[in-house]
Amino acid sequence: MAALRPAGDYDESYIRDMSFLRRPWMNWFTWGVVLIVLLLPFLEIWGLISSANPSYARYTWWMNILNRIAYTIVALQGLNILTGLTGQISLGQAAFMLVGGYISALAMTYWGLPIILTIPLAAVGTGAIGLLFGLPSLRVKGFYLAMATLAAQFIIPWLSRNLWKDYLGGTNGSIVAPVPTIFGYEFSGSTNMFIISFITLVITSVLFNNMIRTKLGRAFVSVRDNDLAAELLGVNLFSYKLKAFYLAAAFAGIAGALRAHTERGIGTEFNYTLDISVLFLGMLVIGGMGTNLGPFLGAIFVILLDEGAIILGETIAHAFPDQAGALQTSFRPIVFGVTLIIFLIFEPRGLAHRWYLFKAAWRLRPFAR
Amino acid sequence: MENINNPILSVEGVELSFGANRVLKNISFDVQPGEIRAIIGPNGAGKTSMLNCMSGFYRPQKGQIMFAGQDVTKTPPHNIASLGMARTFQNIALYTGLSTLDNLMAARHIHMKQRSLASMLYWGTAQREEIEHREFVEEIIDFLEIEQIRKAVVGALPYGLRKRVELGRALALEPDLLLLDEPMAGMNAEEKEDMARFVLDIHERRGVTVVLIEHDMGLVMDISDRIVVIDFGEKIADGSPEEIKNDEKVIAAYLGQEE
């Protein structure tokens, strides 16, 4: 009955064995993080930190990075459902974020909906668009499917520039995304926005974790690992591939909505290009495809690396003023490219795999090698 | 056996070719409920192709295969499992990235009623269902004596264990008819014995009808009720082990092969 894990650690019931915060410390840690984040705005409200403070600039800089990390993780979770779990490739995740951002911004501006409604709306609407671009997956696989999803990356931004110019910003390439309000409280500023992103991230993480321990997630993985066997075991490939496309796009829609309100604008001006879609795939590889930790580790690692590369690039640019322009533009992509290659060669299963190895070794201490 | 006129599965005039290669030539036979039916024949005879047709994976150009009142050659593959048929593969087709437990749980797919949204929310019904099926699957894990590898990712398991997990996955489907493609191939004597014991147990205690492809003649003669012999895509004999042993065509087909 009891499921044994190494070093005498038992689960007494299947419920406990199947829950994802299996140990008391995981619970404490999770609630601790939630509490700290929810207390963040009080730093400003109680005047512990203010714009007069010399370190305020650094504080907001960190807040902006946290925001970027949060919505990137959500986008990666979506991609992880499609690519990591179901084994279908997508090069359109950034374009779907664009759709979600538009939906949320427009619904807020014109219908006056609060953010707790515009985010789900962005999810549902973007999911529907994702479904459309997922249709080719029923006929083609691998490289050809990548080409088909690439279409989203060209068609969606083009439409946003050429369709309903009054609403979508036309060739300006952007519209304003309003400040979200909930019960009259304005969530302006990066700290407030991070609260929203963080709560959303908690919800998407719960959804993702539930998925991988239930019927839906197992069906996705069976499509990835052996589609022929999956079919003979009763999995309807057609329907599950479409579900994966729908969910991937829905998560992208949520991420897009968060990003739009964080940046207070949405449109092609805001860089939702193919680069970003490819970057997402790279982050997922670095973090660990198909794992629940992958999106977290990938987004945090790559975004911090990227910020580091910006600083380092600037420094080097100062040292070589005649090459400054070239260094500032090319240093970041080079750092990312080299990192990705290193991972593909030495740890194709990503940081998550490293972490699991480390955990396994830790559990067996002092007998680990 | 019990019910001679009402086979659980019947193959009628099946023809299968890949281009000019005629792999199955007008094959007919039936499987009676509750029997162990073996399909034997030399390498490349078309046994696996026959099984692939029976499980709806290959579509024969001619003929029909009736199971549970339906022609499986015209049924979408993903609907065949719920008719009550499960199979294993000659070259093992597990979900390599999942644990043993999840491989078996994945086979409960057709028995689970939760909607995708309920899965994601892990609502009461979804959770209750997961636990219920977990209990069912654990029972199979006990039966096959694979408790120790419950949480192990199957891709990394040794060959013999993977075969066993695959059998477990097929069982988790709760089939009436189980198709086994060389379940004992490549195993040592001890593993073979275990496997044979499992197959017999499944047949006797769970009342599952078994169709078995196997090269080990001693074993086939021991455990099967009736045997179909295929050679170069043609059925050359069909009968009890005694009859097959003494059949001239069968002896000729196997001449030159050791056994």
Ligand SMILES: Nc1ncnc2c1ncn2[C@@H]1O[C@H](COP(=O)(O)OP(=O)(O)OP(=O)(O)O)[C@@H](O)[C@H]1O
């Ligand atoms: N998908 C396919 N495409 C083309 N030819 C095929 C295909 N599947 C089977 N064949 C051919 O059908 C013939 C019979 O193959 P099959 O695998 O059914 O034999 P078998 O009796 O199972 O042999 P073994 O004992 O080696 O497993 C072979 O000539 C094989 O090349």
Ligand SMILES: [Mg+2]
């Ligand atoms: Mg074969």
